[in-house]
Amino acid sequence: MALMRTMSACVAVAEKAGGVLRDIMTSGNLGIIDKGGINNLQTLADKKAQLLIVSSLMKHSPKATIIGEEDDVDYTTEEAKSLITLDTSSDVLQHSCPESLAHINEEDLVIWVDPLDGTKEYTEGRKQDVTVLIGIAAHGEAVAGVIYQPWYEVQGKETGRTLWGVVGLGAFGFNRQPVPEGRKIITTTRSHMQQSVQDAIDSCKPDKLIQIGGSGSKCILVIEGLADAYLFASPGTKKWDTCAGEAIIKALGGKMTDVFGNPIHYGADVSYPNKTGVLAAMRDFDFYVSKIPANIMDR
Ligand SMILES: Nc1ncnc2c1ncn2[C@@H]1O[C@H](COP(=O)(O)O)[C@@H](OP(=O)(O)O)[C@H]1O
Ligand SMILES: [Mg+2]
Ligand SMILES: [Mg+2]
Ligand SMILES: [Mg+2]
Numbered sequence: 001m002a003l004m005r006t007m008s009a010c011v012a013v014a015e016k017a018g019g020v021l022r023d024i025m026t027s028g029n030l031g032i033i034d035k036g037g038i039n040n041l042q043t044l045a046d047k048k049a050q051l052l053i054v055s056s057l058m059k060h061s062p063k064a065t066i067i068g069e070e071d072d073v074d075y076t077t078e079e080a081k082s083l084i085t086l087d088t089s090s091d092v093l094q095h096s097c098p099e100s101l102a103h104i105n106e107e108d109l110v111i112w113v114d115p116l117d118g119t120k121e122y123t124e125g126r127k128q129d130v131t132v133l134i135g136i137a138a139h140g141e142a143v144a145g146v147i148y149q150p151w152y153e154v155q156g157k158e159t160g161r162t163l164w165g166v167v168g169l170g171a172f173g174f175n176r177q178p179v180p181e182g183r184k185i186i187t188t189t190r191s192h193m194q195q196s197v198q199d200a201i202d203s204c205k206p207d208k209l210i211q212i213g214g215s216g217s218k219c220i221l222v223i224e225g226l227a228d229a230y231l232f233a234s235p236g237t238k239k240w241d242t243c244a245g246e247a248i249i250k251a252l253g254g255k256m257t258d259v260f261g262n263p264i265h266y267g268a269d270v271s272y273p274n275k276t277g278v279l280a281a282m283r284d285f286d287f288y289v290s291k292i293p294a295n296i297m298d299r
Helices: 002-027 044-060 078-083 119-123 195-204 215-224 239-251 285-291
Strands: 065-068 109-117 131-138 141-149 161-166 170-172 185-188 208-211 229-232 255-257 278-281
Touching: 002 044, 002 109, 002 131, 002 141, 002 161, 044 065, 044 078, 044 109, 044 131, 065 239, 109 119, 109 215, 109 239, 131 215, 131 239, 141 215, 141 239, 161 239, 170 239, 185 195, 185 215, 195 229, 195 285, 215 229, 215 239, 215 278, 239 255, 239 278, 278 285
Parallel strands: 065 109, 185 208, 185 229
Antiparallel strands: 109 131, 131 141, 141 161, 161 170, 229 278, 255 278
């Protein structure tokens, strides 16, 4: 039961954090900082949303390990206290914990927090690419996750939406399109393109390529059947980019690994970077793995 209790808080705080992203975008004062490297930005929204998420979860689930993307956030301030919420999601709490995860205790949980995924796109006003990601791992595996999309449009209104899932229970909050047999639409980065990424895609000979910002947004394309694979043959993403999406994709019967088909480990002491890239698909997973050249990351 610990997992569902913590998950219910993760869903509620992801939605609240989405409100922070909307408010800061509306204010027009993004406070953009360059963290170094290629298109590796931070804004006031990344920091404030992480402050809200992590201080709330520390209070709600104090025995869990919580790891957030931004490393310069001070949780001891008055602002941190004022942002704490102990809200939970009744949508989550109305489900029982799947049998396979019922033995997990709060201290077994590692929560990976990406307060704003798609920061580069956020700074460019590409709001549809932006998500809040909170993934929960237990014994090194992604087991539950929430993706909140603050600017998702319903009938022309930016109402936002929440996708969440638990392995063994299922996933909720989206519509999966029927997908034609054998179709190969690949989605990948738009702001971190590299030769190795292009080469891996080319060897899969896709019918179409969709380049959008954010790891969460690309997971959503795969989840909804608008893309068949998320392929990024490069280092660059970190555990907080992939944990939530992996859990939801797995809950639906799909798979996410590195580009060679090796599992991604999410234990508290793993190194953050996904050094050997990301591959996710709901079907034909082995096809994509079979097309990746063994030396792809050396290019
Ligand atoms: N070369 C790189 N350097 C730093 N971050 C990278 C990166 N490649 C990908 N990422 C991070 O991975 C996430 C998805 O990237 P992309 O949009 O290129 O697919 C983004 O998360 P954030 O926006 O949370 O930082 C992005 O910053
Ligand atoms: Mg970032
Ligand atoms: Mg991210
Ligand atoms: Mg981020």
